[in-house]
Amino acid sequence: MRSGPNDHAxxxxxxxxxxxxxxxxxxxxxxxLEGLFRHQALQGLLREGNIDDALIKKLLGWRLPTLQxxxxxxxxxxxxxxxxxxxxxxxxxxxxxxxxxxxVSGDAGQVRTVCFNFQPPVTSNVGAAAVAATVRLWCxxxxxxxxxx
Numbered sequence: 001m002r003s004g005p006n007d008h009a010x011x012x013x014x015x016x017x018x019x020x021x022x023x024x025x026x027x028x029x030x031x032x033l034e035g036l037f038r039h040q041a042l043q044g045l046l047r048e049g050n051i052d053d054a055l056i057k058k059l060l061g062w063r064l065p066t067l068q069x070x071x072x073x074x075x076x077x078x079x080x081x082x083x084x085x086x087x088x089x090x091x092x093x094x095x096x097x098x099x100x101x102x103x104v105s106g107d108a109g110q111v112r113t114v115c116f117n118f119q120p121p122v123t124s125n126v127g128a129a130a131v132a133a134t135v136r137l138w139c140x141x142x143x144x145x146x147x148x149x
Contacts, residue, residue, distance in 0.1 A: 065140040067102035067126065070114040074125065082116035083125070097127060099137045104128045 014024040042059070045051045051059075075085040081095035095117030104110035113127045113135055129135050 061141050062139045063141070064099055064101035064137060067100045067112045067114065069140060070098060070100055070138065071126070074114075074116070079118060081118045083118055084116060096136045097129070099129070099135050 012025075014022050016022050038060075042051070042056050046053070046056065073088070073090075074083050075088075076083075078084065082093040084090060084093060093116050095115065097113040097115040100112045100114060102112040104112060107128075109130055109132075110128045111131055113129045115125045115127060117125070
């Protein structure tokens with residue numbers, strides 16, 4: 001099994017059969033499918049000796065931060081983008097928006113985002129994006145990431 005940063009999969013919501021008919025596949029829980037795919041991919045890499053159990057544990061330790069965690073990085077006194085403290089060790093942040101694990105109340109298809117552009121007041125840096133949108137992500141490690149929202 002070879003993998004790289006540009007690996008992807010093509011997926012369909014159905015299939016054609018020999019007589020030319022198209023059958024729509026039943027709806028499935030994508031979270032369960034994601035977990036199964038992750039498990040099988042990591043087990044395949046482990047079987048081939050490309051990774052070990054310690055690396056698997058490290059890889060599985062990453063998660064999306066909550067809205068509160070990303071907001072805690074903002075320096076409310078900053079006057080330029082990105083609005084991070086001068087002492088922050090982060091680079092290449094720019095004024096981009098980042099995913100959070102916080103869902104938009106009442107809309108399962110949207111999650112909260114945090115933007116690090118200078119845009120007073122700081123509360124205007126909170127947005128929302130469709131879960132299928134292309135937004136940068138900033139991974140967090142450790143902790144539960146539980147969100148009170």
